[in-house]
Amino acid sequence: MGGKCPHRKVKTRRYSHKQFRRSKFEAKGDDAVYEQLQKPDDQIKPLPLDEDLPGMGQYYCLHCDRYFQNVAVRDDHFRTKRHRKRLKQLTIAPHTQLDADLAAGMGMPDNGPKLMST
Ligand SMILES: [Zn+2]
Numbered sequence: 528m529g530g531k532c533p534h535r536k537v538k539t540r541r542y543s544h545k546q547f548r549r550s551k552f553e554a555k556g557d558d559a560v561y562e563q564l565q566k567p568d569d570q571i572k573p574l575p576l577d578e579d580l581p582g583m584g585q586y587y588c589l590h591c592d593r594y595f596q597n598v599a600v601r602d603d604h605f606r607t608k609r610h611r612k613r614l615k616q617l618t619i620a621p622h623t624q625l626d627a628d629l630a631a632g633m634g635m636p637d638n639g640p641k642l643m644s645t
Pocket of ligand 1: 588
């Protein structure tokens with residue numbers, strides 16, 4: 528269709544179209560991240576070394592599903608608006624299919640307390 532990038536706004540100019548799409552499609556779903564956060568600490572494995580990832584995959588932000596080059600960059604990221612927004616989002620349980628079904632009036636009907644039969 529052409530024309531201006533639909534996501535282009537003055538305030539978000541620093542992210543290019545490509546970066547915007549990438550963050551949208553490559554990021555883990557909210558529910559996956561939320562599940563990860565619910566796990567107790569001892570279940571979380573130490574990060575494996577991965578040459579393909581920035582900083583050998585050692586500097587990772589769980590909430591945003593992003594890897595960083597070094598500690599300083601990661602700490603910088605922890606202070607960004609994006610990260611804080613994400614933290615806030617993840618304090619509440621993500622929307623699930625069950626919620627959708629309930630909202631649509633499907634699944635687990637609530638018929639009130641069971642009446643004594645006979
Ligand atoms: Zn983050």
